[in-house]
Amino acid sequence: MRVIITGGAGFIGSHIADTYLAAGHDVCVVDSLWAHGGGRRDNIAQRASFLHVDIRDASLERVFRDFNPDVVSHHAAQHSVAISTRDPQLDAQVNVMGLINVLDNCVKANVKKVVFASSGATFGEPEKLPVNEETPQHPASPYAITKMVAEHYLRFYKAQHGLDFTALRYGNVFGPRQDPNGEAGVISIFIGRFLAKQGITIHSDGEQTRDYVYVGDVASANLAALTRGSGSCYCIGTGRRTSVNEIYRALVEVTGNDVPVTYGEKRAGDVRDAQFDSTLAQRELEWSVETPLVEGMRKTVDYFRARMPA
Numbered sequence: 001m002r003v004i005i006t007g008g009a010g011f012i013g014s015h016i017a018d019t020y021l022a023a024g025h026d027v028c029v030v031d032s033l034w035a036h037g038g039g040r041r042d043n044i045a046q047r048a049s050f051l052h053v054d055i056r057d058a059s060l061e062r063v064f065r066d067f068n069p070d071v072v073s074h075h076a077a078q079h080s081v082a083i084s085t086r087d088p089q090l091d092a093q094v095n096v097m098g099l100i101n102v103l104d105n106c107v108k109a110n111v112k113k114v115v116f117a118s119s120g121a122t123f124g125e126p127e128k129l130p131v132n133e134e135t136p137q138h139p140a141s142p143y144a145i146t147k148m149v150a151e152h153y154l155r156f157y158k159a160q161h162g163l164d165f166t167a168l169r170y171g172n173v174f175g176p177r178q179d180p181n182g183e184a185g186v187i188s189i190f191i192g193r194f195l196a197k198q199g200i201t202i203h204s205d206g207e208q209t210r211d212y213v214y215v216g217d218v219a220s221a222n223l224a225a226l227t228r229g230s231g232s233c234y235c236i237g238t239g240r241r242t243s244v245n246e247i248y249r250a251l252v253e254v255t256g257n258d259v260p261v262t263y264g265e266k267r268a269g270d271v272r273d274a275q276f277d278s279t280l281a282q283r284e285l286e287w288s289v290e291t292p293l294v295e296g297m298r299k300t301v302d303y304f305r306a307r308m309p310a
């Protein structure tokens, strides 16, 4: 298949590109290399074509016409909850208006399907865990609102134009290439600090939990979604809850370093716990988690260690 991956220079999108290329698909990466995102040129596989284009731009039409994709993997986004809270207009311009530009161009170019990066953040603070596809969504940030709205647009474009979709609601994705400097993910941020032998700050008491899913497993869910999961949304997680304190202890093991910990204030808007039931994805996408947390952490530590200045 011919696949455009928006955000394909970023953390998750670049792993999807690698997985699609390895499966024999043709890949075109569309990415603006946004200064506050995780996109980097050296994440892009040599065999992928790359176009430095903003998803909000009118020139997207030419990109779609020239590449003639069968499927569009839409991963470009304003991905930060904090930025969305400070600047909801920017968030909506990229995550809603950008999405609509992508969808309109899909219709014009007769694209068959969109695979969309949605988020577990759309659930907000759920009444009970684990969440699954039946759990009501109560998004608690502009970012989470735009991700939920995007799912509604996907349903509309399928009903109105026959553009198929699969939306994947990710848990906390981690792995190589995740930006260790942003607010992106506690595992990569901690690894950066552990390898530099710098102390870490844990917000709240560290007993808050997340469902950490390895990026290679997320990429394989995206591979399955090329041909399965028509018109549906799926929770993509491991079903396990891991506390920030457990992540800290595991990194002491994996890195062989011990760094001082400071406990700080709870961050505004942070949910206490998250856990995903991916039974539906197992059944309908025939997808399952292959990478245990500690193995994924080892791979991520190896990646960052190999890139440390000598």
Ligand SMILES: NC(=O)c1ccc[n+]([C@@H]2O[C@H](COP(=O)([O-])OP(=O)(O)OC[C@H]3O[C@@H](n4cnc5c(N)ncnc54)[C@H](O)[C@@H]3O)[C@@H](O)[C@H]2O)c1
Pocket: 006, 007, 008, 009, 010, 011, 012, 013, 030, 031, 032, 033, 034, 035, 036, 037, 038, 039, 040, 053, 054, 055, 056, 074, 075, 076, 077, 078, 079, 094, 098, 117, 118, 119, 120, 169, 170, 171, 172, 173, 174, 184, 185
């Ligand atoms: N990382 C997670 O745990 C997680 C969880 C749930 C959902 N997601 C979603 O998955 C997707 C990928 O996230 P990521 O963690 O890889 O982030 P990332 O920042 O590494 O990747 C996003 C990419 O989008 C690009 N981009 C941003 N604005 C753009 C624009 N206007 N036009 C073109 N490209 C633009 C960036 O340059 C970047 O390369 C996002 O949609 C994000 O919301 C991520």
